Amino acid sequence: MEQQRDxxxxxxxxxxxxxxxxxxxxxxxxxxxxxxxxxGGAFMVPYFIALFFLGIPVMWIEWVAxxxxxxxxxxxxxxxxxxxxxxxxxxxSALWWGVxxxxxxxxLTILLNSYYLxxxxxxxxxxxxxxxxxxxxxxTGEFFVQYxxxxxxxxxxxxxxxxxxxxxxGQGVSKGIERWVKVxxxxxYIFAIIMVxxxxxxxxxxxxxxxxxxxxxxxxxxxxxxxxxxxxxxMLAATGQIFFTLSLGMGIIQNYASYLGPKDDVALSGIxxxxxxxxxxxxxxxSIAIPLATAYAPKIVPPEVLAKGKTEVLSWIGHxxxxxxxxxxxxxxxxxxxxxxxxFGALWFLLLWFAGFTSAIAMYNYVVALLxxxxxxxxxxxTWVVLVIYFLAGLPVIYIDGYMxxxxxxxxxxxxxxxxxxxxxxxxxxKPDNFWKELHExxxxxxxEWYKPIILYIAPLLLMIPLLGMVKSLIGxxxxxxxxxxxxxxxxxxxxxxxxxxxxxxxxxxxKNEVIIKV
Amino acid sequence: xxxxxxxMLFAWFVIFAMMYWSIGKLLKAExxxxx
Numbered sequence: 001m002e003q004q005r006d007x008x009x010x011x012x013x014x015x016x017x018x019x020x021x022x023x024x025x026x027x028x029x030x031x032x033x034x035x036x037x038x039x040g041g042a043f044m045v046p047y048f049i050a051l052f053f054l055g056i057p058v059m060w061i062e063w064v065a066x067x068x069x070x071x072x073x074x075x076x077x078x079x080x081x082x083x084x085x086x087x088x089x090x091x092x093s094a095l096w097w098g099v100x101x102x103x104x105x106x107x108l109t110i111l112l113n114s115y116y117l118x119x120x121x122x123x124x125x126x127x128x129x130x131x132x133x134x135x136x137x138x139x140t141g142e143f144f145v146q147y148x149x150x151x152x153x154x155x156x157x158x159x160x161x162x163x164x165x166x167x168x169x170g171q172g173v174s175k176g177i178e179r180w181v182k183v184x185x186x187x188x189y190i191f192a193i194i195m196v197x198x199x200x201x202x203x204x205x206x207x208x209x210x211x212x213x214x215x216x217x218x219x220x221x222x223x224x225x226x227x228x229x230x231x232x233x234x235m236l237a238a239t240g241q242i243f244f245t246l247s248l249g250m251g252i253i254q255n256y257a258s259y260l261g262p263k264d265d266v267a268l269s270g271i272x273x274x275x276x277x278x279x280x281x282x283x284x285x286x287s288i289a290i291p292l293a294t295a296y297a298p299k300i301v302p303p304e305v306l307a308k309g310k311t312e313v314l315s316w317i318g319h320x321x322x323x324x325x326x327x328x329x330x331x332x333x334x335x336x337x338x339x340x341x342x343x344f345g346a347l348w349f350l351l352l353w354f355a356g357f358t359s360a361i362a363m364y365n366y367v368v369a370l371l372x373x374x375x376x377x378x379x380x381x382x383t384w385v386v387l388v389i390y391f392l393a394g395l396p397v398i399y400i401d402g403y404m405x406x407x408x409x410x411x412x413x414x415x416x417x418x419x420x421x422x423x424x425x426x427x428x429x430x431k432p433d434n435f436w437k438e439l440h441e442x443x444x445x446x447x448x449e450w451y452k453p454i455i456l457y458i459a460p461l462l463l464m465i466p467l468l469g470m471v472k473s474l475i476g477x478x479x480x481x482x483x484x485x486x487x488x489x490x491x492x493x494x495x496x497x498x499x500x501x502x503x504x505x506x507x508x509x510x511x512k513n514e515v516i517i518k519v
Numbered sequence: 520x521x522x523x524x525x526x527m528l529f530a531w532f533v534i535f536a537m538m539y540w541s542i543g544k545l546l547k548a549e550x551x552x553x554x
Contacts, residue, residue: 011549015542041523048530220523220530265548272545275538283531444548 015269018247018256019276020181023188024359025119026245027281028352030408032289033325034241036318038234039226039311040218040290046227046238051278053462055242057455058419059274060447062248063266064438065426066257071519075258076370077251078102078498079505081421084430091509095502097425102498104418105251106370107490109363112250112411114393114486115323115404116363117165120356121158122147122327123349128157130334130345140331141300141317144324151398158398162390165357169364170383181358188351192284195348198333199291205336207298215291218310226311232469239419239466240412245281246274247362249418255366263442271445293317293329300328322405364390374501393490396482406483413467413474420463423455432456 035043069080082091082098089097125147129135135143148154204211227234243249257266297313298306305316321328334345364386371382397404427435432452439447479487502510509516 011545012542015545044530216527217521217523220527222526268541268545268548271537272541275534275541278534279538282534444544 011265011269014256014260015272015276016182018253018273020185020358022245022247022273022277022359023185023280023355025116025123025352025356026241026359027277027285028192028288028355029119029323029326030244031241031281031285032293033318033323034237035219035286035290036293036314036325038237039223039230040314041221042223042226042230042234043238044219045222046235047241050235050239050242050462051274053454053458054239054419055246055248056271056274057451057459058243058248058422059246059253059270060267060439061422061426061435061455062253063257063260063270064435065422066254067260067262067264067266068430068438069254070258070260071262072517074373075255076102076366076374076501077105077254078374078501080254080258081425082502082506085425086515087431087434088429090513091506091515092513094429095499095506095510097421097429098502099495099498101418101421101425102251102501103491103494104414104421105249106367106494106497107487108411108414108418109250109252109367110389110393110490110493111407111414111487112244113360113363113390115397115407116356117162117360117390117394118154118158118397118404119323120353120360121154121161122324123353123356124161125153125157126327126331127346127349127353130331130342130349133342135331136335136342139299140296140335141321141328143331144321144328148324154398158394161353161357161360162387162394165360165364165390166383166387168357168361169368169386170380180354184351184354184358188355189280189284191348191351192280192288195333196284196287199288202291202295202333202336205295205332210295210297212291212295214310215294215314216287218294218314219286219290223311232466235462236412236416236466236470239416239463243415243419244411246277247359249415249422250363250366251370252362252366255369256362261442265442265444267439267443267447268445289326289329290314292333293325296329296332299332323408370497370501374497374504393486396486400482402480403482406479407486409474409478410483410487413470416463416467420460420467423460423463427455 065077065080065084066075068084069075069077072079072083074080074083078098078101080098081101082094085094085097129143129147199212202212247253260266293300293314294310297310297317301313301316305313317328318325330348331345334341334348337344364383367386367389368379368382371377371385372379377385397407430438432455435455436452475484506517
């Protein structure tokens with residue numbers, strides 16, 4: 001039990017590592033898609049509410065939980081939440097809180113990666129398409145659909161990505177890749193800033209009625225009518241995006257924080273991680289794909305949809321291409337740059353590929369660590385086990401239309417559900433006073449007292465609204481059978497894995513139903 | 520200036536300020552701890 005665990009050398013190193021992993025396709029691909037699908041300005045209102053009332057508190061909760069689990073030598077969610085729940089209930093009851101939380105985190109990581117790795121593969125493909133000029137002179141919407149229908153090509157770029165990922169994790173070259181992150185990440189930021197500048201001055205490249213500025217207006221004009229009409233759906237989308245982008249509700253933050261010393265700060269570190277990611281998402285990610293999609297809409301969208309206005313048009317692109325939203329809008333900007341656009345586009349998509357790849361490494365590492373720590377499966381074997389799981393989980397994305405977007409919608413739901421478990425277990429069962437004390441242990445900032453009622457009452461309430469409002473339609477209509485089966489299967493595997501991990505380490509105290517191991 | 524521009528600039532400013540404050544404070548605290 002008492003094993004020596006590594007600790008982070010510097011706090012800023014940890015923050016940059018966390019931000020490096022958080023900044024990825026969630027900012028530049030998923031965020032604009034969600035904004036377009038959910039009424040633009042209508043989405044941003046619950047998005048900021050979710051950031052302030054949920055994102056920041058849940059980030060603190062996960063940091064606290066991770067550091068607490070680390071004291072006992074755990075970096076995974078199941079055993080950590082078992083230990084926290086034990087503060088209020090007997091071990092046998094705590095077991096179930098640990099098992100369900102661990103199950104949700106495990107299944108979520110696999111489900112999310114079943115399509116996230118495809119997005120990384122798309123980025124690799126588009127880097128190639130840019131340098132070869134494959135989409136130049138074509139309708140980028142039609143080109144994207146043609147690409148998805150070419151299963152061999154999709155399989156090739158996705159397959160390369162998954163295999164490279166397994167090699168990177170298996171060979172333990174993650175540290176080397178982190179050195180690359182320090183070069184590639186600033187480069188991505190610089191490229192993104194150049195893109196934003198270019199987009200601001202691009203104006204109306206196709207039709208004077210459709211400009212990039214209209215895209216900014218779409219995002220930043222609150223659309224109260226749309227919000228009122230689709231309240232639960234937009235709230236769920238916004239809440240899910242906050243958790244997705246901040247890597248919350250997956251067990252990854254807890255895993256990182258488990259390598260902290262018992263008196264290392266978590267309060268200020270949590271805020272720093274959030275703000276670095278939000279800069280990449282709102283300031284950069286929000287200023288690229290949507291303005292471009294608006295300006296080039298007359299080239300992509302049929303005239304009858306075009307006549308319905310900007311909200312309808314962006315919603316149409318968002319629903320028609322799903323997570324392909326950025327891949328249908330961005331290439332137009334590179335085409336407009338002429339020959340230089342080939343190089344610029346190739347570099348942009350390569351950087352995007354890299355950003356996604358590093359995020360995927362963090363998740364892959366988590367699952368491998370989970371198999372190693374919880375089930376005693378050796379790292380090199382675990383790496384290949386995860387490769388097979390990823391491969392099988394990702395296959396339906398290629399062959400079943402709409403599967404990716406259905407699983408993505410479910411991921412929003414499950415992220416929100418796990419955040420609710422975060423609050424129930426790591427705050428309520430752990431006891432609010434214990435949580436508050438832990439949060440301030442070694443803290444470099446004092447969290448204002450008024451955040452206490454936010455964490456205790458407002459956050460769970462805000463989580464319940466979309467969960468209760470959406471569960472029926474999500475399971476009943478959005479999800480089709482292949483997605484339902486995949487989710488159920490991952491839940492079963494996650495349940496078994498989580499149950500055995502706790503039972504293995506705490507078998508004796510579960511048998512006696514008394515707390516024996518206490519640090 | 521249109522109201523959406525003010526809203527956008529305000530949101531950007533808050534994010535910048537949060538980033539500047541938290542990273543600055545973190546670096547300062549780490550430096551103080553190291554010395």
